[in-house]
Amino acid sequence: METERIPRRQDAPPTYALNGAVYVGETExxxxxxxxxxxxxxxxxxxxxxxxxxxxxxxxxxAAAVIKSDAKPCSSSRPRRGNE
Incomplete structure (x- = not known):
């Protein structure tokens, strides 16, 4: 039986989801x-x-632990561009 190759998430293009943190828009x-x-x-x-x-x-x-640790961005949390 052939199995379909499942790509690694790390190799997939970036995807985004609404997190509700910031919305800027016209009230109209x-x-x-x-x-x-x-x-x-x-x-x-x-x-x-x-x-x-x-x-x-x-x-x-x-969240408190993240704030207390003064977390810095890590390379895996930045959006990838092009062939990175």
Whole structure:
């Protein structure tokens, strides 16, 4: 049986997901369309150490540890460009 080659995530092109940290937009667009997401919407790639999702006490402790460690960007958290 042949198995399909599954590419490594590290070799895949960068992908982005909304994290809810920052939205900048026209209030008129929000009123008219019910969303800030428009055709002109652009992404702001946020490093992992600046995008800790806090939903509960454990998440808050993780965020506090990141802040306390004064985490610096690591090479794996930056978006890749071209053939990097």
């Amino acid at each position: 667009a929000l009123r008219n369309d019910g969303t800030f997401l428009q055709h002109e919407t652009v992404a702001y790639p946020m490093p992992k150490e600046r995008a800790v999702d806090v939903d509960d006490e454990v998440d808050m402790r993780v």
